Amino acid sequence: MTHSKQSVYEPLTESGAVALAARLGLFPEGTPFICQEIGDGNLNLVFHVFDPQTKKGVIIKQALPYAKVVGESWPLTLKRAVIESNALRTFADYVPQYVPKVYYSDESLAITVMEDLSHLQIARKGFIAGKTYPLLSQHIGEFIAKTLFYTSDFGMNQQQKKQLQQNFINPELCKITEDLVFTDPFFDHETNNFEEELRRDVEALWNDDALHLEVAKLKRKFLTEADALIHGDLHTGSIFASDTETKVIDPEFAFYGPFGFDIGQFFANLLLNALSRSEHEPLLAHIEKTWNVFTHTFAALWEQHNVEPYAKTEGLLQDVRQQTLIDAVGFAGCEIIRRTIGLAHVADLDGIEDQPTRIHAKQLALQLGRQLILHRQTIHEVQQIRSLFFQTFAATH
Amino acid sequence: MTHSKQSVYEPLTESGAVALAARLGLFPEGTPFICQEIGDGNLNLVFHVFDPQTKKGVIIKQALPYAKVVGESWPLTLKRAVIESNALRTFADYVPQYVPKVYYSDESLAITVMEDLSHLQIARKGFIAGKTYPLLSQHIGEFIAKTLFYTSDFGMNQQQKKQLQQNFINPELCKITEDLVFTDPFFDHETNNFEEELRRDVEALWNDDALHLEVAKLKRKFLTEADALIHGDLHTGSIFASDTETKVIDPEFAFYGPFGFDIGQFFANLLLNALSRSEHEPLLAHIEKTWNVFTHTFAALWEQHNVEPYAKTEGLLQDVRQQTLIDAVGFAGCEIIRRTIGLAHVADLDGIEDQPTRIHAKQLALQLGRQLILHRQTIHEVQQIRSLFFQTFAATH
Numbered sequence: 001m002t003h004s005k006q007s008v009y010e011p012l013t014e015s016g017a018v019a020l021a022a023r024l025g026l027f028p029e030g031t032p033f034i035c036q037e038i039g040d041g042n043l044n045l046v047f048h049v050f051d052p053q054t055k056k057g058v059i060i061k062q063a064l065p066y067a068k069v070v071g072e073s074w075p076l077t078l079k080r081a082v083i084e085s086n087a088l089r090t091f092a093d094y095v096p097q098y099v100p101k102v103y104y105s106d107e108s109l110a111i112t113v114m115e116d117l118s119h120l121q122i123a124r125k126g127f128i129a130g131k132t133y134p135l136l137s138q139h140i141g142e143f144i145a146k147t148l149f150y151t152s153d154f155g156m157n158q159q160q161k162k163q164l165q166q167n168f169i170n171p172e173l174c175k176i177t178e179d180l181v182f183t184d185p186f187f188d189h190e191t192n193n194f195e196e197e198l199r200r201d202v203e204a205l206w207n208d209d210a211l212h213l214e215v216a217k218l219k220r221k222f223l224t225e226a227d228a229l230i231h232g233d234l235h236t237g238s239i240f241a242s243d244t245e246t247k248v249i250d251p252e253f254a255f256y257g258p259f260g261f262d263i264g265q266f267f268a269n270l271l272l273n274a275l276s277r278s279e280h281e282p283l284l285a286h287i288e289k290t291w292n293v294f295t296h297t298f299a300a301l302w303e304q305h306n307v308e309p310y311a312k313t314e315g316l317l318q319d320v321r322q323q324t325l326i327d328a329v330g331f332a333g334c335e336i337i338r339r340t341i342g343l344a345h346v347a348d349l350d351g352i353e354d355q356p357t358r359i360h361a362k363q364l365a366l367q368l369g370r371q372l373i374l375h376r377q378t379i380h381e382v383q384q385i386r387s388l389f390f391q392t393f394a395a396t397h
Numbered sequence: 398m399t400h401s402k403q404s405v406y407e408p409l410t411e412s413g414a415v416a417l418a419a420r421l422g423l424f425p426e427g428t429p430f431i432c433q434e435i436g437d438g439n440l441n442l443v444f445h446v447f448d449p450q451t452k453k454g455v456i457i458k459q460a461l462p463y464a465k466v467v468g469e470s471w472p473l474t475l476k477r478a479v480i481e482s483n484a485l486r487t488f489a490d491y492v493p494q495y496v497p498k499v500y501y502s503d504e505s506l507a508i509t510v511m512e513d514l515s516h517l518q519i520a521r522k523g524f525i526a527g528k529t530y531p532l533l534s535q536h537i538g539e540f541i542a543k544t545l546f547y548t549s550d551f552g553m554n555q556q557q558k559k560q561l562q563q564n565f566i567n568p569e570l571c572k573i574t575e576d577l578v579f580t581d582p583f584f585d586h587e588t589n590n591f592e593e594e595l596r597r598d599v600e601a602l603w604n605d606d607a608l609h610l611e612v613a614k615l616k617r618k619f620l621t622e623a624d625a626l627i628h629g630d631l632h633t634g635s636i637f638a639s640d641t642e643t644k645v646i647d648p649e650f651a652f653y654g655p656f657g658f659d660i661g662q663f664f665a666n667l668l669l670n671a672l673s674r675s676e677h678e679p680l681l682a683h684i685e686k687t688w689n690v691f692t693h694t695f696a697a698l699w700e701q702h703n704v705e706p707y708a709k710t711e712g713l714l715q716d717v718r719q720q721t722l723i724d725a726v727g728f729a730g731c732e733i734i735r736r737t738i739g740l741a742h743v744a745d746l747d748g749i750e751d752q753p754t755r756i757h758a759k760q761l762a763l764q765l766g767r768q769l770i771l772h773r774q775t776i777h778e779v780q781q782i783r784s785l786f787f788q789t790f791a792a793t794h
Contacts, residue, residue, distance in 0.1 A: 159568035171556035216707035310613035
């Protein structure tokens with residue numbers, strides 16, 4: 001079966017994408033489609049197929065059987081397309097307003113046809129351009145609360161959850177995170193990528209035994225704790241936004257993982273943007289609002305829809321919430337560090353043109369990441385993240 | 398596929414068992430087999446097929462599609478036979494000396510043909526008869542250390558581990574443990590079964606909010622933490638033993654669960670036997686030796702065969718060991734309580750003929766279970782279990 005799938009696969013062309021769009025019956029017959037390949041070509045082909053008169057269109061995304069990274073190519077499972085379309089459909093059961101609609105998927109061709117979101121902007125790009133997205137944290141807080149709750153042992157039949165977990169076993173994509181987020185940046189590994197001016201700071205991380213122990217514990221959580229179906233890569237580049245709308249895309253890293261992981265990655269990418277600009281407030285406010293919306297929404301669902309007989313037990317929700325915050329803070333620290341010195345950087349920092357300013361921002365990022373990891377057990381309220389952020393600044397000025 | 402399997406299934410007869418034994422080519426042609434059905438008939442058919450002259454034989458075990466419990470019958474997946482034979486084979490990769498050899502399995506008939514262990518005795522029966530099994534803790538400590546280490550993210554390729562985890566998703570059998578070990582005994586549930594003299598003690602458990610919170614946390618660990626392939630039901634009735642040999646049987650509950658679970662269930666069943674007799678020492682010594690053998694063996698494997706890049710990180714092994722002991726103590730507490738007042742009792746306690754003595758032993762069991770659960774975070778050395786055991790006695794005399 002795997003073999004026949006492999007043999008059927010071939011990359012889509014623009015004319016093939018148009019033919020597929022026409023075939024799905026989403027547009028009137030004879031629509032004069034325009035097709036543009038808009039992907040970055042590293043991991044996926046992404047075709048925007050639309051009617052130039054009505055501007056209505058679809059996105060046709062096809063996974064490529066390899067990843068181009070730093071000039072090299074490594075094989076990468078096509079199964080990630082199935083994971084992605086299944087995750088989008090599962091999330092749509094709970095938060096249809098926050099994910100693109102999936103119209104069609106083809107496992108053997110690794111294709112997903114989905115809603116055209118080209119009226120929105122990737123949140124990272126908007127933030128870098130100074131946008132604030134006033135509703136982003138309301139929406140993401142709700143997205144995380146509902147997807148985590150309803151796919152966990154608290155919101156879903158516990159036997160059905162195990163079947164869903166089985167469908168989302170995702171070894172190859174998890175390995176990317178295990179290596180690039182939790183391991184390589186903390187050792188002298190060839191995938192790392194940093195400016196020479198950071199070498200002293202980076203070598204300090206490599207030799208930091210206390211930090212290694214805490215990152216190892218966080219990695220173990222990522223490897224073993226199957227709380228809920230998580231997005232697995234919820235950075236600001238995986239979010240389309242406007243002032244009124246938010247859509248989460250690209251859940252190809254989805255699997256059953258710890259409650260705190262998506263929250264932590266989102267926090268980290270807000271903090272990375274905050275480090276790149278002088279006006280920190282909108283980003284810090286987003287972190288706090290995301291957490292507050294998350295906890296209120298999660299608590300309301302817990303109250304009304306919990307299937308676990310111990311749901312009403314005094315202290316259990318508080319324990320879950322507290323552990324989730326601690327883990328999220330630790331995961332955020334790992335993400336900040338890897339986005340600064342690991343294989344995959346963020347434009348928020350790399351785009352700072354003035355070299356001394358850029359290096360300083362990256363040094364702050366490394367220090368903030370380290371503080372979040374080492375002091376996460378002392379974080380009881382989300383506001384303490386703000387304090388750590390400003391302490392990091394104060395300590396280096 | 399499921400349908401065709403269901404339609405093929407039929408219960409084995411004695412003549413069918415003999416025909417199967419002959420067909421496997423394990424015995425000379427024309428062997429005059431004797432066949433005896435030796436199962437308890439509640440969950441499985443178990444045929445002992447042997448040559449009366451040489452005494453050589455095999456065990457043919459077939460899962461029944463239902464479980465008879467307290468006079469009722471509930472449907473139970475036949476897939477447990479596949480889980481059992483696959484788990485025995487996986488364990489045999491690491492500790493062939495401690496599991497029966499599997500000669501043959503048939504998924505559609507839910508049959509496993511395995512080594513005849515009739516020269517050994519079920520450890521629970523032996524303990525009740527006053528045996529001590531001097532090598533039991535050496536063997537079980539090694540069994541647990543090796544099976545846990547080699548199937549965990551420390552001893553196995555982390556991507557391969559996820560595939561193995563996928564093969565051992567075991568919702569229906571896990572539900573039995575979730576209900577009967579972690580839930581029902583702590584609420585006024587119809588599956589509970591206890592003598593009326595215990596009602597005051599039992600109702601105290603049902604109203605114990607602090608206890609509920611801690612059991613809920615332990616249940617959450619069982620539901621979410623996928624450390625290693627665990628046996629899932631490692632009580633003294635799942636162990637065949639003699640003075641020189643030990644064999645672990647019946648891993649139909651196997652799945653990827655927390656490191657501490659098998660250890661905790663084994664400790665609990667040793668403690669239940671200790672509560673039933675005046676000579677406690679051999680049982681308490683077994684607990685300590687099991688833990689010491691486990692930690693030494695696990696540490697040696699960690700040193701020599703660890704695949705995790707953080708293996709050499711100062712403090713990581715200690716953290717894993719400490720958390721495993723804490724969890725094991727908590728799981729032991731749950732097991733002791735459920736074996737005393739839940740659906741499935743143990744002969745160690747139920748077999749005490751003198752009624753006041755039996756009630757008193759059960760009261761001690763409930764108190765010890767509660768203490769183990771509530772005070773597990775304070776347990777840093779295995780010897781503290783002994784102290785808790787004697788404190789429980791002292792507090793009630």
